[in-house]
Amino acid sequence: MAAHFLFLALLTLASSHAIASDPSQLQDFCVADLNSDVFVNGFVCKDPKQAKAEDFFFSGLDKAGDTGNKPGSNVTLIAVNQIPVLNTFGISLARLDFAPNGLIPPHTHPRATEILTVLEGTLYVGFVTSNPNNQLFTKVLNKGDVFVFPQGLIHFQFNYGKTNAVALSGLSSQNPGVILVPNAVFGAKPPISDDVLAKAFQLDKKTVDWLQAQF
Numbered sequence: 714m715a716a717h718f719l720f721l722a723l724l725t726l727a728s729s730h731a732i733a734s735d736p737s738q739l740q741d742f743c744v745a746d747l748n749s750d751v752f753v754n755g756f757v758c759k760d761p762k763q764a765k766a767e768d769f770f771f772s773g774l775d776k777a778g779d780t781g782n783k784p785g786s787n788v789t790l791i792a793v794n795q796i797p798v799l800n801t802f803g804i805s806l807a808r809l810d811f812a813p814n815g816l817i818p819p820h821t822h823p824r825a826t827e828i829l830t831v832l833e834g835t836l837y838v839g840f841v842t843s844n845p846n847n848q849l850f851t852k853v854l855n856k857g858d859v860f861v862f863p864q865g866l867i868h869f870q871f872n873y874g875k876t877n878a879v880a881l882s883g884l885s886s887q888n889p890g891v892i893l894v895p896n897a898v899f900g901a902k903p904p905i906s907d908d909v910l911a912k913a914f915q916l917d918k919k920t921v922d923w924l925q926a927q928f
Contacts, residue, residue, distance in 0.1 A: 735803035735824075735886050744768045745793050745800035755887070756793065756800045768798045777879070778810040785815030785872075793887040805887055809880040811836070811872035818895050819869045825889030827862040827882050829870070831855060834878025840868035854880075867894060900928025 745756030778787025792805035839851035
């Protein structure tokens with residue numbers, strides 16, 4: 714009986730580790746060695762004795778990102794590549810800048826839940842649940858409002874105001890990743906067959922070819 718309970722306890726421990734978003738730290742911190750050739754899930758740690766204050770620091774998040782692009786938006790991500798000590802901490806930060814009518818297109822973060830707060834302006838945000846319901850949740854956010862986007866679900870942020878908008882997002886991974894749906898579908902390299910996309914989106918091939926040419 715004791716052996717049975719020990720087995721269940723070990724199985725539970727292993728399962729909890731397997732579903733964790735990021736590796737858990739086993740020391741005070743694990744400054745990423747971004748130049749190491751060793752490939753692991755995350756980054757190899759520097760010797761803690763070699764850590765310096767700069768490993769914990771980033772400057773410049775007060776500066777607006779360039780929104781002079783087609784979507785009219787810019788994301789400044791502060792993750793493990795910008796602050797090496799975020800390695801194993803399971804967190805990152807992003808500044809989101811929007812021109813009037815600026816959009817961060819529908820996208821997902823495969824490794825992170827996102828919590829967003831508006832600092833300036835007004836944003837229309839939303840996400841869609843997984844199949845088969847595909848339920849859309851939306852909200853208009855003003856300064857000081859907060860909204861959560863669950864991990865892996867397609868979501869968007871749109872500034873339909875007449876002034877610039879700024880938001881901050883916290884993400885539950887040192888490397889949340891991003892998959893922009895339009896870019897992934899129509900801008901894949903090599904391209905997805907237009908036969909596949911035409912059938913999937915119920916479009917003619919000419920329209921698919923035109924969409925692919927935009928990316």
